[in-house]
Amino acid sequence: MSASGRLALALGVLGLALLVVAALALFVGSAGLSPRAVARALAGQASADSVESVVTLQLRLPRVAAAALAGGALAVAGVAFQGLTRNPLAEPSVLGVSSGAAFGVVLAQVFGLGLSVLQALGVAVFAFAGALLAAGAVYLIARVPGGLSVPTLLLAGVIVGIFFTSAITVLISVVDFNRLGGVVHWLLGNLAPIPPGSLALFALLALVGFGLILRSARELNLLALGEEAATQLGVDAARLKQRVFVAAALLTGTVVAFTGPIGFVGLVVPHMLRGVLGQDNRLLVPAALVAGGVFLLAADTLARNVVAPAELSVGVITSFCGAPFFVYLLRTRYRASL
Amino acid sequence: MSALVEFDDVAFSYPLPAGRQAGFTLAGVSFAIAAGEVFGVIGPNSAGKTTLLRLLTRVVVADRGEVRVDGRPIGRLAHTELARQIAVVPQDMPRPFPFSVEQLVLMGRYPHAPGRFFESEADRTQAAAAMEATGVRHLAALPLEQLSGGERQRAMLARALAQQPRLLVLDEPTSHLDLRYQAETAALLQQMNAERGMTVLLVSHDLHLAAAVCDRLLLLGGGRVARLGPPAEVLQREVLESVFDCAVVVEVNPTSGRPAVQVAWPVPAGRR
Numbered sequence: 169m170s171a172s173g174r175l176a177l178a179l180g181v182l183g184l185a186l187l188v189v190a191a192l193a194l195f196v197g198s199a200g201l202s203p204r205a206v207a208r209a210l211a212g213q214a215s216a217d218s219v220e221s222v223v224t225l226q227l228r229l230p231r232v233a234a235a236a237l238a239g240g241a242l243a244v245a246g247v248a249f250q251g252l253t254r255n256p257l258a259e260p261s262v263l264g265v266s267s268g269a270a271f272g273v274v275l276a277q278v279f280g281l282g283l284s285v286l287q288a289l290g291v292a293v294f295a296f297a298g299a300l301l302a303a304g305a306v307y308l309i310a311r312v313p314g315g316l317s318v319p320t321l322l323l324a325g326v327i328v329g330i331f332f333t334s335a336i337t338v339l340i341s342v343v344d345f346n347r348l349g350g351v352v353h354w355l356l357g358n359l360a361p362i363p364p365g366s367l368a369l370f371a372l373l374a375l376v377g378f379g380l381i382l383r384s385a386r387e388l389n390l391l392a393l394g395e396e397a398a399t400q401l402g403v404d405a406a407r408l409k410q411r412v413f414v415a416a417a418l419l420t421g422t423v424v425a426f427t428g429p430i431g432f433v434g435l436v437v438p439h440m441l442r443g444v445l446g447q448d449n450r451l452l453v454p455a456a457l458v459a460g461g462v463f464l465l466a467a468d469t470l471a472r473n474v475v476a477p478a479e480l481s482v483g484v485i486t487s488f489c490g491a492p493f494f495v496y497l498l499r500t501r502y503r504a505s506l
Numbered sequence: 507m508s509a510l511v512e513f514d515d516v517a518f519s520y521p522l523p524a525g526r527q528a529g530f531t532l533a534g535v536s537f538a539i540a541a542g543e544v545f546g547v548i549g550p551n552s553a554g555k556t557t558l559l560r561l562l563t564r565v566v567v568a569d570r571g572e573v574r575v576d577g578r579p580i581g582r583l584a585h586t587e588l589a590r591q592i593a594v595v596p597q598d599m600p601r602p603f604p605f606s607v608e609q610l611v612l613m614g615r616y617p618h619a620p621g622r623f624f625e626s627e628a629d630r631t632q633a634a635a636a637m638e639a640t641g642v643r644h645l646a647a648l649p650l651e652q653l654s655g656g657e658r659q660r661a662m663l664a665r666a667l668a669q670q671p672r673l674l675v676l677d678e679p680t681s682h683l684d685l686r687y688q689a690e691t692a693a694l695l696q697q698m699n700a701e702r703g704m705t706v707l708l709v710s711h712d713l714h715l716a717a718a719v720c721d722r723l724l725l726l727g728g729g730r731v732a733r734l735g736p737p738a739e740v741l742q743r744e745v746l747e748s749v750f751d752c753a754v755v756v757e758v759n760p761t762s763g764r765p766a767v768q769v770a771w772p773v774p775a776g777r778r
Contacts, residue, residue, distance in 0.1 A: 172624050254602040386623060390613050394600050400563045401669070402589030402617035447603040450623060 175451050178444075182458040186236065189462050193232045193469045198476040199223045230361040232465060234370070235482070238359070238427045239437070239464025241374040241419040243456035246434020248381045248416035251388035251449055252409060253310075255321055256439070257497060260299075260420040261431035261490075262322065264329030268302020269295040269417075269424035271332040274339050274351060276425075285365035288425070292373060296421035302328050303417050357430035357483025359468050366426065373422040378457055380415035384408055385449040392447070430464070430483045432490020437463050439497065509538040509577075510673055510705050511562065516571035518561060531557045532729045535571070539707060541672070544699050546708045546716040548740075549726035550750050555709050558726070559677060562707075564588055575673075589617035593666035594675045598658070598682065604649035607661045611637055611646075614668030636667040640694065656687035663694065674698060675707045680715055688712075692719050713767040717741055718759065725749060741765040 169177070195206050201220050208214045209224035242260060249258040249265075260266045276294035281287040309324035340351060354360075362370065381388075387408045390398040395405045423430065437460045438452060445451045464482065467489070471480040517533045532554040539545045547555050560566045561573055564580050573580050575591050583591075593614065614636070615629040625633075637643040640660040650658060659682065666674060676695060680688040696719055698704045710716050716723055716737070723740040725733040727749035733740045743756045746767060753770035 170624075254600065256602060386616065387620075389605070389609070390616060392600075392603050392605065393610075393613070396560070396565050397594070397596055397599060399565050399585065400589060400592070400594045401613060402584075402586035402620060404585050442603075446609075447605050448609060 178455045185462045189465045235465045235468045236461035238423045239460035240457040241423045242433035243437035243460025245416045245419040246438045247452045259434035263325040265303045265420045266429035267329040267332035269299040269421040270429045272298025288366040292425040295425035299417040299421035354428040356481035357428040370426045377415045377419035385453045388449040510541040511539040512574040514572045516568045544706045546720035546723045553726040554729040586617040592673045593669035593671035595666045597678045608646040611664045614665040633668045636664040640664040655682040673705045717764045
């Protein structure tokens with residue numbers, strides 16, 4: 169089958185999976201609504217202030233949208249960082265980029281930025297700057313002549329992550345805690361409902377990042393041969409790296425700004441896709457957008473229901489999946505490269 | 507015959523950490539490769555062979571002098587334009603992701619339509635023909651990891667052919683190969699030259715291979731041109747001994763009539 173045919177098939181299957189998981193997320197929850205009540209609310213037949221309407225349309229639906237967006241963006245960022253560093257273990261949280269973005273968000277909150285659309289844009293800008301700073305630091309630490317060394321890259325990510333996590337702790341300690349309400353919960357990754365305006369902004373920023381990376385997908389394939397070989401094939405490697413670097417930081421920063429630093433999505437999802445689709449970034453990037461949504465939506469539905477009526481942070485679920493997965497990859501497939 | 511590649515008094519040095527003396531990696535290098543020629547660049551380690559190749563493909567830019575392809579300074583050519591003129595077969599390549607042979611060969615089509623997302627049917631036909639020519643078509647679906655050194659070399663050669671270049675550059679093509687594959691590689695590049703009129707630049711340690719297949723040789727020593735000319739003129743005992751700093755014996759290969767260079771054993775007393 170041709171590459172475009174395989175992409176269409178993959179997107180079809182993943183799109184179907186997304187619909188199924190989204191439906192599950194809408195119909196299942198601690199409010200104890202009957203499926204019929206949820207359907208009524210979705211069809212617009214329930215009154216606007218009824219319980220089923222509020223729970224379905226104002227709580228569950230925005231949450232489903234946020235989870236799908238965040239998961240997709242993180243998975244695409246994972247594919248991008250892997251291509252950029254030519255390291256299959258790279259990923260926003262492993263590289264410390266999420267922590268950098270989280271520091272930006274906490275800093276924005278110290279300045280009093282909240283959840284209105286304009287303020288949300290401000291928070292996203294801070295998160296983007298934090299993500300750029302962290303990714304830049306990791307890159308500079310791990311750079312060796314002719315590329316990036318795998319062990320140094322992972323260590324640099326851990327170190328930069330620790331640094332920014334400590335910086336967050338400092339901010340939380342010195343600033344009046346009430347002004348940072350909910351920050352601890354948010355730091356674990358939190359898909360609390362986002363107002364429609366901010367959700368649209370979230371979608372827009374994620375789309376920009378995704379578009380930039382999708383456009384670079386073919387060139388990212390060539391970059392896998394090394395920078396020199398890619399140049400000899402006609403790729404402007406410096407510009408390619410800048411574009412993908414900025415786009416991946418934008419995706420990470422955006423997700424962290426709206427949902428907190430949710431870890432390991434960018435590792436787990438691309439790896440599962442690589443197993444099925446192979447290494448072609450032109451298939452991986454679009455597939456990751458949908459598959460990331462499926463994964464995070466499933467994780468969030470689990471998080472909402474597994475200890476009901478209490479709720480786990482979705483970041484806890486992704487880390488419980490992602491950390492063992494990382495160890496598995498480290499011990500098996502990438503043993504030789506370390 | 508017109509010159510396809512010209513180096514005009516080219517000098518280059520890699521940037522060094524502050525406080526260290528910068529020595530030129532290459533200096534005063536001038537030569538021309540005619541269209542249709544098989545041209546060899548030889549010399550000891552760190553003589554500047556790889557740097558010369560990087561200058562030619564604009565991975566690095568000359569500090570002084572000019573490199574021209576088809577009469578045009580390469581600084582004025584877009585990366586894709588240069589890649590349509592020159593294709594490089596590297597010694598080996600990093601393989602962080604297990605791409606298949608066919609995916610690798612299709613990458614050679616990039617400079618012909620960089621704006622295209624997926625390759626066209628014509629691109630796939632070109633790639634198939636390139637794999638056929640180097641005998642790796644039956645391996646098309648295999649990941650590169652599962653290939654032997656010789657097969658991988660031929661896959662990389664197929665990628666370069668898919669680029670449809672005018673100049674084919676081979677960087678140490680036989681370094682990982684046993685005798686049979688060395689012979690096959692030599693035959694293949696002579697075939698490319700004879701049948702497709704492709705100009706070939708061979709960069710190699712392997713003096714036997716260079717002597718056997720090249721029309722002319724450029725011997726680099728310490729970043730400068732030590733000798734330039736037909737193999738019989740370049741591969742002379744006194745020249746080689748001074749450039750390589752070791753005693754050699756130059757004989758004649760009985761089947762090709764070309765020079766055959768060997769190290770003189772045992773190393774004479776007084777040297778090293």
